[in-house]
Amino acid sequence: MTTQVTVDALALENQLCFAIVTAARNVVAVYRPILEPLGLTHPQYLVMLALWEESPRSLGELAGELAMESATLSPLVKRLEAQGRVSRSRRADDERVLEITLTDEGRMLREEALAVPGRIMERVGMDAGDIHRLRDALVRFSGRATIDHER
Structure with a gap:
């Protein structure tokens, strides 16, 4: 006689959405000790990653790339400016467009940040x-694939 195990489709532990939300919250905790010596928060790190790919960029372009509202991004950029990055x-x-440019210090920070991905992999035990x-x-x-499919 075989026993059939029934998976409860509505059990919290079986929900993809719960696993993603939990993982998203934990990402910040995983990155925090690695980014602190660089003087960056996780959202600031994302801004710097985008600028290391292309600088200068308008605030609107950065917001789009990072899937953030300009009003959310603006204070992050102001703090990075206060840090000299x-x-x-x-x-x-076009004076309506606010342009964000890396400083020399911001460009040099990239060299230190090169170690971040390896340290993250080590910390979470993944290659x-x-x-x-x-x-x-x-x-x-992420929403990007959905947006692309709707076009």
């Missing part, structure tokens, strides 16, 4: 392949 200025050809697979699986839930 970015500068903010109005575009000469680069594991991280890439997890990231690729989560892209479907």
Whole structure:
């Protein structure tokens, strides 16, 4: 006689949404001790990552890239400016556009940040392949894939 195990489809522990929300909260806790020596919070780190890819960028472009509202992003950028890592200025050809540019200090910080991904992998016990697979699986839930499919 075989026993069939019934999985409760509504059990909290079986919910993808719960696993994602819990993981998202824990990401900050995982990154915090690694980013603190760099003087960065996790949201500031995301801003710096985007600027290391391309600088200068408008506040609106950064907000779009980071899936944040400009009103949420603006205080982060102001704090980074106070730390001397970015500068903010109005575009000469369109003063409505606030442009964010890395400073020399902001560019130099990238060298220190190169160690962050490896330290994160070490801390969570995953290798680069594991991280890439997890990231690729989560892209479907990031909203970007949904937006792209609706176009």
